[in-house]
Amino acid sequence: MPSDQFQAEAEAGRLCLRFSGPLDSTIAAARWEETHQAAKGAEAITLDARGVTALDSGGAALLVSLAGADAEWQEPEDATARGALDRFRKGVGTVKPPSQHRRKLRPIAALGSLTLDLFRRFLERLGFLGETVLTGLRLVPRPWRLRWAEVLRHLDEAGTQAFPLCILLGTLIGVILAFQSSVPMRQFGAEIFIPQLVGISLTRELGPLLAGVILAGRTGSAYAAEIGTMRVNEEVDALKTMGLDPMAWLVIPRILASTLVMPALAMVMNVTGLIGMSIVMAMLGFPPVAVLNQLQQWLSVEDLAGGLVKAAVFGLAIGYVGCRSGLSAGRGPRAVGDAATGAVVGGIVSLVLLDGVFAILFFRLGW
């Protein structure tokens, strides 16, 4: 296919590819297929670039890829083009051919490394748990070693700043629960028991659980992202080399804050939920006094206290999972995102698991 810019001629067993004129990325892209078709199957290639007047990287890539390893070159006469080609070949020349085994899929080896990876992660988690407990215990006799200012900051961030959200969600949940249960209850004329139903499910279950979900989403992920970023920026290593224990410095204040803050969040959920329920009851024609009476009669301090203890344990778990997720973050920017996701998912899973444990425990204790 002769043309002004490119000609292919077979002469004495050699294929001569001749280029002329300017050869830039646009031309190279347009002619890539055609030229490679022409060169296919040739035993020996002579690359005649004498007439090339201008060359950019795309053009040089075309020439070099056509030439392969052992073509005979006829260099461009134009000095600038020759320089560009030289530089390109010099750059490519220093490149090691990429190793191929990276791409191969080996199922058995992959399974093995996955298992080992899981086991290693399990050990890591166990180690982290042990370290956290030990550091926590070591701080008990020397509470002044803890950075209380940091604890306060986290209390504010995880607690006070989450109150509006808790108030909103709590009220809505109270309204929804009361409203939904009013329909079947009305069939039995048992609407007066709605406060009991909502009160018990809120204080024992939903208050702590929803507060936990809020904490996992707001605070657990923030812990992971914050500590993860510090790890990526080598700030955690810097702390270590300054002789500061990242556990005592970063982890314990956060876990302490999340543990302390959860009963408060759960309490806010409880109270606002009951208020929401009272609103629905008022709409159904029951005065607040009747609702209060019902609550007084049926809701025990044990219900409330059990829920708050549960909340504190949830807080501990969520704070712990968030910090661990952050500290075990890998390197690179994606690591921070992964850590935050891990914190939320891990937090919510541990929340539900712990809730199950508590259900069995309370049942055995007869609460």
Added chain:
Amino acid sequence: MAGEPVPDQREAVVSVKEAAMRYGHRTVFKDVTFDVRRGEIFVILGGSGCGKSTLLKLLIGLMPPSAGDITVLDGDWAKLQGDAKRRLLTRIGVMWQSGALLGSLTLAENVELPIEAHTRLPAAARALVASAKLGLVGLGDAAERLPAEISGGMVKRAGIARAMALDPEILFLDEPSAGLDPITSAGLDLLIMSLARETGTTFVVVTHELQSILAIGDRCIMLDKDAQGMIAEGDPKKLRDESEHPTVRAFFRREAM
């Protein structure tokens, strides 16, 4: 030394007129005026925090100056939009002070990124160009690695390779040799000089490296934090030998002030 300074006839590819930059109420610099001519290696000097990176961001159109005009290759960033702006962006290359490689891509993929976005070259060609560019900065054997797996100096060099991916007419480099060993750094100087001399690529380089400034710099300006602007302009060797300004003298003699 040459006697009479010959007025430079080459066209100005970057032209800055009375540019000023403020962050909030704090002025970083004002009244900055200079031209960069085609094929020249132009160095921006100054102490840490004097606004070199900021000036570079203005030059590449990342943010508008608080006052003044900036023209690059006959395009005024403030007036360009859409395709025209994209086209101008393919004609310049930028290396960030921090490297700014995309962490989820390998070095080769990082270099291929602009090629993929702006040309129709097939994958094989892109890979070959990426290899050539990485090879030129001495990263031929690290093409398949992720940015998180290489050293700080290697990140810098990969950033330069990416900036060169489209054979730009102007390369803006923010501290290319910071964090490099003297041998690699000298190799980089050679590469910059050969690109400038042979292909007519223009370089705008922010650097502190005295040796590098004197070796490659055709012309320079010096910014100063206290003066909130330019305190010197000209051939770095002349400034070293002849400048009367105390800060300029201290800079070139590596003296504390």
